[in-house]
Amino acid sequence: MYAKSISKPxxxxxxxxxSFLFSEIFQYLSKNDKEKDxxxxxIDFANPIGERVLELAMYRExxxxxxxxxxxxxxxxxxxxxxxxxxxxMAEDLQQSSEDEDVYFIKDLCPITNxxxxxxxxxxxxxxxxxxxxxxxxxxxxxxxxVPHFAEDDDEFTDSTLFQIKFTKGALEYEARYSGDS
Amino acid sequence: xxFAIFIINSHGSxxxxxxxxxxxxxxxxxxxxxxxxxxxxxxxxSSQITPESAEEEKFIAGTHLRDGIQTIESxxxxxxxxxxxxxxxxxxxxxxxxxxxxxxxxxxEVYQIYGDFVSKxxxxxxxxxxxxxxxxxxxxxxxxxxYY
Numbered sequence: 006m007y008a009k010s011i012s013k014p015x016x017x018x019x020x021x022x023x024s025f026l027f028s029e030i031f032q033y034l035s036k037n038d039k040e041k042d043x044x045x046x047x048i049d050f051a052n053p054i055g056e057r058v059l060e061l062a063m064y065r066e067x068x069x070x071x072x073x074x075x076x077x078x079x080x081x082x083x084x085x086x087x088x089x090x091x092x093x094x095m096a097e098d099l100q101q102s103s104e105d106e107d108v109y110f111i112k113d114l115c116p117i118t119n120x121x122x123x124x125x126x127x128x129x130x131x132x133x134x135x136x137x138x139x140x141x142x143x144x145x146x147x148x149x150x151x152v153p154h155f156a157e158d159d160d161e162f163t164d165s166t167l168f169q170i171k172f173t174k175g176a177l178e179y180e181a182r183y184s185g186d187s
Numbered sequence: 188x189x190f191a192i193f194i195i196n197s198h199g200s201x202x203x204x205x206x207x208x209x210x211x212x213x214x215x216x217x218x219x220x221x222x223x224x225x226x227x228x229x230x231x232x233s234s235q236i237t238p239e240s241a242e243e244e245k246f247i248a249g250t251h252l253r254d255g256i257q258t259i260e261s262x263x264x265x266x267x268x269x270x271x272x273x274x275x276x277x278x279x280x281x282x283x284x285x286x287x288x289x290x291x292x293x294x295x296e297v298y299q300i301y302g303d304f305v306s307k308x309x310x311x312x313x314x315x316x317x318x319x320x321x322x323x324x325x326x327x328x329x330x331x332x333x334y335y
Contacts, residue, residue, distance in 0.1 A: 025306070028307050028308065121303055121307040121308055122308050
């Protein structure tokens with residue numbers, strides 16, 4: 006495995022393996038952090054993964070070592086290369102909230118964490134993915150809070166999830182500081 | 188034509204039943220539980236009186252799974268049982284004209300759906316009744332493909 010080149014992406018992990026592992030992670034977390042909300046535990050669990058994903062995604066990008074100083078650029082980076090690296094496809098949609106300037110939405114029609122899971126008490130397993138996004142954003146110096154929501158749709162069995170990304174003040178200041186330079 | 192599916196866990200309790208494949212069978216849920224228990228017992232008795240033969244025996248983690256009852260045939264229905272290695276039994280009730288191979292095939296498909304939507308679901312507790320919309324949907328899709 007170490008002999009493989011890390012710059013040549015070959016996304017091949019068995020979906021069943023992932024699902025079983027994820028299921029165990031979920032049960033482990035729900036047993037251990039009883040007082041905490043399960044979605045929050047999933048997000049916290051996935052945060053360090055995001056940091057590593059960022060490292061790899063940056064390395065594989067053509068513009069190696071480029072710093073992102075613009076929120077929209079960062080979001081496109083996540084929607085495109087990061088999503089491709091993780092799931093082998095782009096995220097379906099990226100929107101800015103019409104009400105708040107610092108809130109953005111990324112939409113995925115069927116997150117792999119939701120493929121086999123049935124929801125109960127409206128717990129969204131895609132919180133795991135939200136945690137990864139949060140990890141990426143925090144490591145790239147745009148700290149944000151990411152919350153998964155089920156996309157409202159006519160079909161009640163839908164898996165599609167909106168990741169609500171709310172940037173902190175620090176992120177906005179960071180952008181403002183660098184936007185003059187570039 | 189298929190009438191009903193039952194899934195019995197390794198301890199003999201009913202974890203899933205679906206008699207809505209057709210409107211021919213009406214059974215109360217309590218009766219279904221009792222029937223599942225009875226079938227489980229009959230099955231284990233029959234597997235114990237099965238004469239030993241070296242090839243047919245399956246040893247899995249110390250348990251001794253022999254096939255026992257595979258089919259029950261009557262004038263009006265056929266019941267096929269598919270026991271998997273973990274001891275879960277999948278039962279399918281169909282009409283007499285249905286070939287054995289088709290029933291077996293259908294149950295194998297049900298097993299696959301079970302593997303996907305039940306085993307991989309973090310909310311599912313082992314040996315508990317299966318109540319999952321996605322599982323129900325997949326079963327419906329398998330048995331009534333014309334609706335989709």
